[in-house]
Amino acid sequence: MNSHEAVKKEVREPLFHIAKRDGIVWWKSWLIRLCAILIAFLLCGLLCVVMLRQNPLKMYASMFAGVFGTSRRIWNFLQETAILLCVSLAVTPAFRMKFWNIGAEGQVLIGGLTATACMFYLGGAGVPGPVIILVSVPLSILASIVWAVIPAICKAFWNTNETLFTLMMNYIAMSLVNFFIKIWVPTGTGNLPPLETGRFPVIGGQKSILTIIIVAVITIAIWIYFKYSKHGYEISVVGESANTARYVGINVKKVIIRTMVLSGAICGIAGLIICQGTNYTVNADIVSNRGFTAIIVSWMGKFNPFYMVLTSILVVFLQKGSSQVLTDFSLTGDGFSDIVTGIVFFFVIGCEFFISYRLIMRGKNGGKTDSGLSFGLWLEEKKRVLREKRGAKRSAQDAVPASEAGQKDALLSEPDGAKESLVHAAQEIDAEGSDGTEKITFANEELPPDTAADAAGARPDEAHEVNGEASPTETEGEDDHV
Amino acid sequence: MFDIVSFLVQAIRLSAIFLFGSTGEILTEKSGHLNLGIPGIMCMGALGGCYGESLYISSLPVSASTSAPDLTLMNPFLAVLIPILTAILFAGAMGALYSFLAVTLRANQNVTGLTITTFGIGVTKFFIAPIKSQYQAGFSQASIFFRTGFPFASSLGDFGSLFFSYGCLVYLAIIVAVVASLILSKTRVGLHLRAVGENPATADAAGINVGGYRYVATIIGSAIAGLGGLTFVMDWLSGSWEYSIDGMGWLSVALVIFAMWKPNLSILGSILFAILYILPNYIPGIGFAARELMNMVPYFVTVLVLLFVSFQKKRENQPPASLGLSYFREAR
Incomplete structure (x- = not known):
């Protein structure tokens, strides 16, 4: 033949x-990704020359200065990275079983709203701070779980499209936040000023230290959960093929709901960190698209918690750095960081193709x-x-x-x-x-x-x-x- | 007194934005691509329209009195046509970028779409400010042409204003939706497109060019969605600018579900969404808090429809079977 x-x-x-x-050596795949990021950076430099008529080296320098320039910026960078990583960790379990939860934005927001509500009402009633924290932590986590588990139940029992459902839940959450802010602040600016009582304790003079500790613990816990627990294994099987999972006796419905409960719980923690540990207030934009960015972070990190540390550092670096570029070059348009982030994402997304497929040239x-x-x-x-x-x-x-x-x-x-x-x-x-x-x-x-x-x-x-x-x-x- | 006619006229004007967005997204989703880049693409359409209009205005002869382009010399036909073409071009280019990543490079569709949204909004925010500040007067003038209805509308009273008073883009949106609906349900091309979205492997086996259909459907769909962005700027905002356009984009994506992937149903759905969107402005004495709750209604209704569709399990109302999945012939 x-x-x-x-x-x-x-x-x-x-x-x-x-x-x-069939497979690729790990260092080769990371070399490809690194090349893609480098090319993207070069392209950003080129755009800098063409669009802004500026020296690209100055742009890179400005990006680095924006992230690592002062100790305050470094702490800020670490804080942002930890929060983004936390949201990314929240969406990852669901993604590993191919449940496309794009509602992290709303789930985090609901957690943050609950935390702020506890601070607002209990703090207003004179309840001491530690008690508020004791109440707000379980309540916020519970609220986020509810927000996450509704689409999961519908997916499990009626196969409702989870992507669209969770997307809609984001906007319902945003409207709820706007609603409560209008109730809390009926007149004036329409912004809730930072609340005083019920803030998370500040360790070592930097509020980011507590955040980093919490997120580091979650990172390791999630890694262990994926790698060594039966649950983690079941998630992987469901992700590979729901039919196979059913065949080997895994209760797919239970796995979907349980995983989304976990997702929601971590989203709740992220909401707590954002509202009770960082900003002490809430508004509809407080999650600032992290729910969507987290999807890309998680996907770029191959759904591996430790790789995701790297990818979230990259993303926050891009965002912080390019907003510094904006200030340094006194630009008017505020979309610059989105453009830079978008270009780097495009290259990273594109390069995955060369990792999972190979081209065979004619005649070779x-x-x-x-x-x-x-x-x-x-x-x-x-x-x-x-x-x-x-x-x-x-x-x-x-x-x-x-x-x-x-x-x-x-x-x-x-x-x-x-x-x-x-x-x-x-x-x-x-x-x-x-x-x-x-x-x-x-x-x-x-x-x-x-x-x-x-x-x-x-x-x-x-x-x-x-x-x-x-x-x-x-x-x-x-x-x-x- | 609640003026029902002007309320409906406003709603139908607004509905064109949702209708463009959802028709474009339906075409894309029918090919099996869940393009979450629609908000970014609509932004790019708006930017493209503004850019085209600014090109046209700057090509006008300079008037002696103000040493700026003479806006009285604007040709209504060109002032409308050029932005439409550039909006299609910009949005189509974003669609092509999406298709390249999601079809040729088989990237994850959700991730690609969200990146398109980030990128599109970023590019628009970055470039719209200088264009807008320079050509604001011209845009206001051009938007009058965009909003001109049929000349006999005013002589027909309420009937005229309900049916003939809209700008050209509103009628274009309805025509596009009807044509898209006919193509999807009555033609061979539509049948092939649906086959590609339902089961690309079978479509491929039947000799249909899966990649080609996905490319073309996504690019055309994006171009149509881009017109929604143009409608937002030139018709709804009368040539000014605000950033709520991405919210409109997500509502358009929601509308696709609401219309159960049928462009003709989407016409009614978009009007309903528009009614819900502007209703708080027309209820006298409504509080700010209640207004926020009412903003929730379109999304809530969409969730209910999504649930209803999945409970019902009726075959023709379901999302395309391979929605969100990339196709690789050799993968099984």
Whole structure:
């Protein structure tokens, strides 16, 4: 069955085709990501020259100064990173089971609203601070859990689209926050001034220290949960395939709801940190799109808590740094940090392709490109062969059949002997046709072979097996170069 | 006295924004792509429209008295057409970027869409300020052309103002929605598009170019959504600018569910959403807090529809089966 290898020389092969990688060494994948980020930064520098007419080196310097310039900025950077990481950790369990929760924004906001409500009402009633914290922590976490678990229950029982549901819940949460602020501050600016009682304790003179401790604990706990607990394993199985999970006896509904409870709880903690530990107030924009950014952070970090530390540092660096650029260059438009973040994200998103797939260029690997060859292309060749076969039957009656191995060698060494090889190929197909298998699928030219074969589902499998007989092992060694 | 006619006229004017956005998103979702970049794309459409208008205004001859472009020489037809084309171009380019990442590079659709939103809003915020401050007068003038209805509308009383008093973009939105609905349900192209969104593997086996359909549907859908941004700036805000446009974008995404992926239902849905959106302004003596609660209603209604659709389990009302999934022929 090596005949079509030879025929391929005849068919116009596309410049490259795409095949899935079996795996990639970890440092190579991170090298690719690093390259993508570097290219994105270079592009940002180029944009800086074109749009702002500024020296790009000055821009990079300004970004670094904006993040690491003073100790206050560094603390601020750490605080922001910890909060973003906390929200990212909250969305990750759900993403690992492919539950697309884009409602972290609302879940965090509800937690923060509850915390602020506790501070506002209990603080107003003269309840001492520590008691407020004791009340607000469970209440906020509970509120966020409720916000997260409603879509989860609907997903589990009625398969409601969770992406859209959680998105809507964000806006309901925002309206609720606006509603309460209007009640608390009926007149004037419409902003709730920072509340005094019930703030989280400040450790070591920096409010970010407590935040960092909390988030570090959550990071490690989540990592252990994923890596060593049965729950973590079940989440992974559900993410891979809900049907498989069902088959091995995992209660998928329970896993979905339980995971979203966990997600909601961490969102509640993030809300507490934002409202009770950092800003001491609440407004509809206080989460400032972290719920959405967290999705990208989590995805870029491969849903691994420790990688996510790196990605959240990157994201906060971009945001803080580019807002400093804005101040230093006294720009009017305030979208600059979004542009820079967007460009870097595009490159990081794009580079994932080169990590999970590889391109096989035309002509590379000699005649051994079978494993990456798409089935459709292969079918085209097959049809061609059959067409040739009919001609060959008439014209090449007296050709001497070569042994299969000898034929292959001849074809590989002689890529231009296409015509001759076609004749051989045709004969071989002819011979195979007599044992039935090939003929059933392909001999009938009226029926479009693509439709019949591909729709059957099992057919492509078979075809590839036949097609790539020897090739997977042959090409595997060359898979790794990028 | 509550003026029902002017209330409805305002609602229908506003509904065009939602209608463009949701029609565009429906086309995209029918191809299996949950494009969460719609808010950013609508922003880019608005930016593109403003940019095109500013190009046109700066090409006008300079008037002697004010040493600025002479706005009285504006050609109504060009002043409307050029922004429409540039809005389509800008938004379409964002759609192409999305498609490249999500179709060719098979990136995660949610992540790609959210990044498109971040990027689109950022670009718009960054560039709109200088354009707007320089050409504000021109934009106000151009928005009059955008808002001009049929000349005989005023002679027909309430009937005229309800049906013929709108600017061209409102009618365009309805036409686009009807055409999209017909294409989706009556033509071969629409059938193929739905097949691509439902089961790309089968569509591929039947010889449909899955990637091509997804590209074209996303780019056209984005271009249509971009017109929503243009409508927001030129019709609804009369040539000024505010940032609430991304909220409109998310409402458009919600409207897709509300309309159960049918552009013709989306016409009614968008009017309902618009009514809910502006209703607080028309209720006399409503408090600020109650107004905030009313802002919640469109989202709440959407959630109810989403739940209703999933309870019902009726096949034709469901989201496209492979919504949100990238397709790779060799992956099984």
